[in-house]
Amino acid sequence: MERKQRRQQQKAEFDQEVARLFAKHKSRSGARRLQRILVKQGHACNRKTVAASLRRQGLVAKAARKFKATTNSNHNLLGQDFTAIAPNQKWVGDISVPQQAA
Numbered sequence: 001m002e003r004k005q006r007r008q009q010q011k012a013e014f015d016q017e018v019a020r021l022f023a024k025h026k027s028r029s030g031a032r033r034l035q036r037i038l039v040k041q042g043h044a045c046n047r048k049t050v051a052a053s054l055r056r057q058g059l060v061a062k063a064a065r066k067f068k069a070t071t072n073s074n075h076n077l078l079g080q081d082f083t084a085i086a087p088n089q090k091w092v093g094d095i096s097v098p099q100q101a102a
Helices: 002-024 031-040 047-057
Strands: none
Touching: 002 031, 002 047, 031 047
């Protein structure tokens, strides 16, 4: 019976460490990454042990989001038509910076 209690105590301590690391990494690390971190810290565990700990605690890693462009690239209002009937109708500018020799 004492052996079972000791194992439960070890499991509880391991669960606390897994939960701490999971929170530290902003819920983005799954069992594989957490297992590598734990091994580097000196814990002897495999991926399935970490995955079981995550399941017991109901922790699920956040999925990576797809890249979403937030820049509005529709700023070419002239449509490359720079011809004008009279002066001061169309103004253009350039923000490129010339390279300086080092």
